[in-house]
Amino acid sequence: xxxxxxxxxxxxxxxxxxxxxxxxxxxxxxxxxxxxxxxxxxxxxxxxxxxxxxxxxxxxxxxxxxxxxxxxxxxxxxxxxxxxxxxxxxxxxxxxxxxxxxxxxxxxxxxxxxxxxxxxxxxxxxxxxxxxxxxxxxxxxxxxxxxxxxxxxxxxxxxxxxxxxxxxxxxxxxxxxxxxxxxxxxxxxxxxxx
Amino acid sequence: xxxxxxxxxxxxxxxxxxxxxxxxxxxxxxxxxxxxxxxxxxxxxxxxxxxxxxxxxxxxxxxxxxxxxxxxxxxxxxxxxxxxxxxxxxxxxxxxxxxxxxxxxxxxxxxxxxxxxxxxxxxxxxxxxxxxxxxxxxxxxxxxxxxxxxxxxxxxxxxxxxxxxxxxxxxxxxxxxxxxxxxxxxxxxxxxxxxxxxxxxxxxxxxxxxxxxxxxxxxxxxxxxxxxxxxxxxxxxxxxx
Numbered sequence: 500x501x502x503x504x505x506x507x508x509x510x511x512x513x514x515x516x517x518x519x520x521x522x523x524x525x526x527x528x529x530x531x532x533x534x535x536x537x538x539x540x541x542x543x544x545x546x547x548x549x550x551x552x553x554x555x556x557x558x559x560x561x562x563x564x565x566x567x568x569x570x571x572x573x574x575x576x577x578x579x580x581x582x583x584x585x586x587x588x589x590x591x592x593x594x595x596x597x598x599x600x601x602x603x604x605x606x607x608x609x610x611x612x613x614x615x616x617x618x619x620x621x622x623x624x625x626x627x628x629x630x631x632x633x634x635x636x637x638x639x640x641x642x643x644x645x646x647x648x649x650x651x652x653x654x655x656x657x658x659x660x661x662x663x664x665x666x667x668x669x670x671x672x673x674x675x676x677x678x679x680x681x682x683x684x685x686x687x688x689x690x691x692x693x
Numbered sequence: 694x695x696x697x698x699x700x701x702x703x704x705x706x707x708x709x710x711x712x713x714x715x716x717x718x719x720x721x722x723x724x725x726x727x728x729x730x731x732x733x734x735x736x737x738x739x740x741x742x743x744x745x746x747x748x749x750x751x752x753x754x755x756x757x758x759x760x761x762x763x764x765x766x767x768x769x770x771x772x773x774x775x776x777x778x779x780x781x782x783x784x785x786x787x788x789x790x791x792x793x794x795x796x797x798x799x800x801x802x803x804x805x806x807x808x809x810x811x812x813x814x815x816x817x818x819x820x821x822x823x824x825x826x827x828x829x830x831x832x833x834x835x836x837x838x839x840x841x842x843x844x845x846x847x848x849x850x851x852x853x854x855x856x857x858x859x860x861x862x863x864x865x866x867x868x869x870x871x872x873x874x875x876x877x878x879x880x881x882x883x884x885x886x887x888x889x890x891x892x893x894x895x896x897x898x899x900x901x902x903x904x905x906x907x908x909x910x911x912x913x914x915x916x917x918x919x920x921x922x923x924x925x926x927x928x929x930x931x932x933x934x
Contacts, residue, residue, distance in 0.1 A: 528783060529805040532790040611798055613908045639909050669797040670856040670907050680853035 540566045541604055541683045543594040544663060548579065548587035548651055557581060561663075561685040564596055578688045579651075579661070583628075587651040591617060591663070593683070609647055612637035614669045617646025618662075618676055621689070625659035628691055643674045653691045660686045721933040724771075724877065725762040726887040728929030732757040732779040737919045738810075741785025743792030743912055747919055750789065751810045755781035757925050761875075761887065763820045763831075773820030773833045775871060779812040779893075779925065783844050789912070790848075796911040799852035808844040808862065812921055814893065815839075816871045831875040831889070839869030839895035841921055848911075858905040860914065865899030867918070877931045887931040894922040 542564050548557040559579045563572035581587065595602040608615050619631035630652045636642035663686070666672075668679030731754065738749035757779045763771035783806045790804040816835035823830040846860040875889030898918040906913060 525808045526782070527805060527807050528786060529803060530786040530790045532787070532794040532802045534800045535794070611910070613910045614797060667798070667852060668908075669799050669850045669852055670858055670905070670910070671854075672908050678854070678856075 540595050540597050541593055541665070542566055542596045543592075543601070544683060544685050545592040545594065546579065546589055546663070546687060547592065548581070548589045550582065551586045551588055553582075555582075557587065559687045561687065562596070566597075572685070574686070574688075577686065578690070580690045580692070581629075581651065581653050583653050583656050583691050583693050585653050587653075588634075589631075589649045589651050591647055591649075593665070605647060608665070609645070612645045612647075613639050613643075614667065614672050614679075615682075616644060616666050616668060616672060616674070618664045618666060619646070619649060620662040620664070622659040622662070625657050625661075625689060625691070628654045628657035629659070629661065629689060630654075631661065637672075639672070643672060655691070656693060657689075657691045659689050661689050662686050721883070723762070723764045723934045724931055725760070725934075726877070726929050726931035727758075727760055728887060728889065728927035729758045730756065730925060730927030730929075732781070732925040733923040734779075734781055734921060735923055736921075738921045739784075741788050743788050746912065746914055749810070749917070749919055749921070750783050750785050751781040751921075752784040755779055755810075757927055759927055759929070761889070761929075763822075763833075765822075769822050769824075771820040771822060773816075773818055773831075773835060775814065775816045775833075775835055775891075777814045777816075779814070781810040781812075783809060783846075789846075793848055793850065793911050797850050797852075799850045801851045803849040803851065805847040805849075806844045807847070808842075810844060810921075811842040812895070812897075813840045813842075814869050814871065814895070816869065818871075827879050827885075829877045829879075831873075831877065833871075833873055833875070835871040835873075837869060837871075838866060839893075839897050839921075840864060840866045841895075841897040841899055841917075843899060843901070843917065856907075858903070858907070861902040861904055863899050863901045863917075865897045865917070867895055867897035869893060869895030869897075869922075879931070879933060883933050885931045885933070886928065888926075888928045890924065890926045892922070892924050894920065896920050 544561040546559045560576040593604040621629040632650045633644040633646045635645045635648045664684045665682040667682045671678035737747035739753045740748035742748045759777035761775045763773040765771045794802040816837035818835035820833035842864045845862045850856045871893045873891030877887045879885030901914045
């Protein structure tokens with residue numbers, strides 16, 4: 500009987516050891532997806548501001564139709580003439596104008612809003628005379644700012660710039676600027692007058 | 694003609710009885726076998742479609758090891774016990790990596806898995822044995838606990854910086870059923886070989902643990918409950934006591 504118990508115990512131990520060996524084996528497998536060719540370009544940033552009282556519309560356009568070379572962008576239309584002490588509802592449009600017809604990237608950014616965020620930084624010389632508040636959010640839990648729609652709130656007359664930056668923050672978006680990388684970084688001249 | 698048929702039938706019956714008697718005399722009350730072999734899986738468990746959260750990314754072919762035992766309560770009926778492990782490697786990871794690349798719109802992605810799918814089964818149930826001399830044929834229907842452990846999956850999103858998230862190794866339990874046919878051939882009173890074919894059906898419910906999923910984007914599994922069963926064939930050593 501003792502011999503039987505020994506054999507059964509040995510078999511069970513063998514099985515257990517083999518199981519532990521197998522479960523302990525942590526074979527690693529790795530696959531990589533390389534960059535996709537033919538990504539779209541972000542050639543054009545259009546800011547459309549509507550005065551909430553007068554319904555006047557102000558449009559500023561920053562454009563670089565040759566994003567792959569070193570030629571400077573066309574900033575002649577990147578100008579926002581705003582009234583002092585006003586509120587403007589603003590919407591940003593991001594386009595790829597290397598395609599015909601131009602491709603609206605804004606929809607894609609909105610769809611992928613959970614890891615994109617637009618930031619608006621008025622220059623120091625505008626001081627508190629321009630405040631930009633983001634009014635839309637993504638579908639993260641809890642929701643984080645997106646920045647496709649904003650309110651531009653002006654106070655006294657001033658001149659400066661507003662820096663618009665689109666951050667791509669895959670799995671790192673937390674509502675702050677720091678994580679991720681920059682997809683676009685453009686400036687609009689801002690003139691606030693009466 | 695009718696007489697011949699009757700004679701043959703009687704002779705066969707006597708021979709079969711003798712064989713049964715002989716086997717009964719030689720067979721112990723207990724047998725224990727250690728087996729290993731091939732296991733298959735199918736269904737959603739082996740699918741590799743990124744957009745389908747039921748896809749398990751497990752290989753269709755794997756292997757098993759099993760401890761199979763039985764204690765006879767009557768001449769032919771035993772209480773059978775099977776403790777077994779089935780192993781399947783992850784597969785089709787390229788579609789997973791490509792899916793994350795597209796969903797996060799990054800420059801490149803790397804998916805790394807560590808370990809495989811491990812299905813442990815603790816089963817018990819009736820085993821009916823037909824002794825044929827040194828050979829015994831078994832049929833059993835077992836039921837019990839089936840567990841599934843999933844591999845760890847690490848996803849690196851590379852886009853100037855690298856953001857990493859994990860689907861950690863997770864385990865879940867469920868009810869399993871195993872039906873099988875086996876043959877044991879004994880070279881001596883105590884030592885023999887066993888070959889068996891089993892079909893397993895089980896759907897363990899696994900709660901998936903995700904780590905560092907900061908934003909709501911890309912394929913994410915929080916639970917996994919799919920059929921993981923399949924057919925297995927195994928061969929091993931058997932002892933009788």
